[in-house]
Amino acid sequence: MSDMTWFTVLSTVGAVLAVAIGMMFPALAMGRAISQALDALARQPEAEKSIMRILFIGLAMIESLAIYVLVVVLVILFRNPLLEYLVH
Template sequence: MSDMTWFTIISTLGAALAVAIGMMFPALAMGRAISQALDALARQPEAEKSVMRTLFIGLAMIESLAIYVLVIVLIILFRNPLLEYLVTGS
């Protein structure tokens, strides 16, 4: 196999690994946040509006991390600066 084939395979596997790790931790954090919010609501039902507002802001921040991971991986896959170096052979 050529260098280009190996480079493409390694880039794709690296991107898949980055997405797997980069999505796993925000998903765990979201599950923990929701669990804690439900626990807080069970203890103090009258604080529902405050807890829910804070929960949704926190979930949005956690989700933005997962979106950043996806954007970086897509940049690496489709506009990899090392690919240009490999093609020119310099």
């Protein structure tokens, strides 16, 4: 295989691993946040509005981390700065 083929394969595998690892931790954090919110709702049902508002803000912030990972991986994958050193 040519150098370009190896570079493409390794870039793709690296991008897949980065997305997998970068999405795993926010998913775990979301699960923990939802679990803790349900626990708080079970203890204090009268504080539902406050708990839900804080939960949704927290979930949006956690989800933004996953979106940042995806954006960075797509930028690296489609505009790879190392590609110019390989192609002359």
